[in-house]
Amino acid sequence: MRRLSPGHGGCVPERGQRGRTGGFAKWTRRFEDERDRRRALGDPDWGQRAALHPAVWASIQRFQIGEDGDGANLVGKADQAGDPDYGQAVRLFVAEEQNHARLLARLLAAGGMPTLTGHWSDAVFVRLRRLMGLRMELLVLMIAEVVALRYYRALRDGTDDALTADVAGRILSDEQRHVPFHCERLHVSLTELPRVVRRPVMTMWRLLLLAVSLVVAADHGPALHRLGIGRLRFVADVMASSHAVVSAVLVPRPDAWTSAG
Numbered sequence: 632m633r634r635l636s637p638g639h640g641g642c643v644p645e646r647g648q649r650g651r652t653g654g655f656a657k658w659t660r661r662f663e664d665e666r667d668r669r670r671a672l673g674d675p676d677w678g679q680r681a682a683l684h685p686a687v688w689a690s691i692q693r694f695q696i697g698e699d700g701d702g703a704n705l706v707g708k709a710d711q712a713g714d715p716d717y718g719q720a721v722r723l724f725v726a727e728e729q730n731h732a733r734l735l736a737r738l739l740a741a742g743g744m745p746t747l748t749g750h751w752s753d754a755v756f757v758r759l760r761r762l763m764g765l766r767m768e769l770l771v772l773m774i775a776e777v778v779a780l781r782y783y784r785a786l787r788d789g790t791d792d793a794l795t796a797d798v799a800g801r802i803l804s805d806e807q808r809h810v811p812f813h814c815e816r817l818h819v820s821l822t823e824l825p826r827v828v829r830r831p832v833m834t835m836w837r838l839l840l841l842a843v844s845l846v847v848a849a850d851h852g853p854a855l856h857r858l859g860i861g862r863l864r865f866v867a868d869v870m871a872s873s874h875a876v877v878s879a880v881l882v883p884r885p886d887a888w889t890s891a892g
Contacts, residue, residue, distance in 0.1 A: 654716075654815070655714060655716040655717040655720050655815075655816075656716040658716075658717075658720040658812050658815075659716055659719045659720045659723065661808065662720060662723030662724065662726075662727070662808075663723065665727070665805070665808070666723065666726070666727075669730070669801075674734075674737075675734070675737075675738075675794055675797045675798055675801070676794065676797075677737055677740075677741055677794075679741065679793060679794040680741060680742070680794075681738055681741040681742040681792050681794045681795055682742065682792055683742060683790060683792055683795060684854075684857045686853035686854045686856075686857055687786075687790070687854045687857050687858065688739070688742060688744045689853075689854065690851045690853075690854030690855075691735060691738065691739060691744075691786070691854075692739060692744065692745075692746065692747045693747065693850070693851070694735065694779070694782065695732055695735035695736055695739065695746055695747070696746075696747050696748075697775065698728055698729075698731040698732035698735060702721075702722075702724075702725030702728065702729070704768070705721060705725065705768055705772070706718070706721055706722055706725060708764060708765040708768055709721040709765065711765075712765055717816065720812065724809060724812065727805050727809070730805075731802045731805065734798050734801065734802065735798065735802075737798075738794065738795060738798045741794055765816075765820065766817070766820040766821075769813050769816060769817050769820065770817065770832075770836055772813065773810070773813050773814075773817065773836070773876065774836070774839060774840050774843050775843075776806060776809055776810050776813065777810065777840060777869060777872055777873060777876060778840075778843060778844060778847055778869055779802075779806050780803070780806050780807070780810065780869075780872060781865060781868050781869050781872065782847075782851070782865075783799045783800075783802050783803040783806060784799075784803055785855060785858045785859070785860050785865070786799035786858060787799035787800045787803055788858075788859075789857070789858030789859040789860065790858060810876065810879075811879060814876060814879035814880050815879075817880045818879070818880050818881070818882075821833075821880060821881070829881060830881065833877045833880060833881065836877075837870070837873050837877065840869065840870070840873055841866070841870060844865070844866045844869045844870065845866055847865075848862035848863070848865045848866050849862065
């Protein structure tokens, strides 16, 4: 779902963005601290064998595709936004996403399952994110991030497999930082729009999130059932969490979000 699409594209910095995205140095430090913590912790115990229902394996295969990619398109747009601290933070974010893809690939290997080369849902997200500038890139990316929060929580809590729960928990912890990071940058971007259109933009974002959540619930329904959550409950939980995202974008409180996560 969240492939970090290759290629820089023809992005032009949004009006007034250059030099106005200060404050992202703290995010660089947070990503670097987490990178150091991750290195000290080391990998999960890959010597364990993972045993899951085939529907769950199929679901993990599709999510693994979405975590993969080199992130060049997003990094290029971030650099053009004109804030070196933000550009560096985005590079560290991309590295975490790539680590998620690696962890899921290793988990699949522990269960004797192959990775996939592609999936239609990932291709759709890549095309959407290439359409416009950084603002559209982040709005589409945030849909995938919010859906992923609920999915990885279900994967962590809904299985008796220790290795799967460990991998899902690590990824979920990262996602809980990614969402406020993107919320803060989206707030900067939306301030470049007239005040009267900012809330309607986020209302449209929630409608698109609802549509994507319904598609994910249908596509991953058998796996969600095995993980103890029905399709409608999954969608309802995703939409409930979106209220906090909208609030954080319109009136940012990233520190409060991070402490609550």
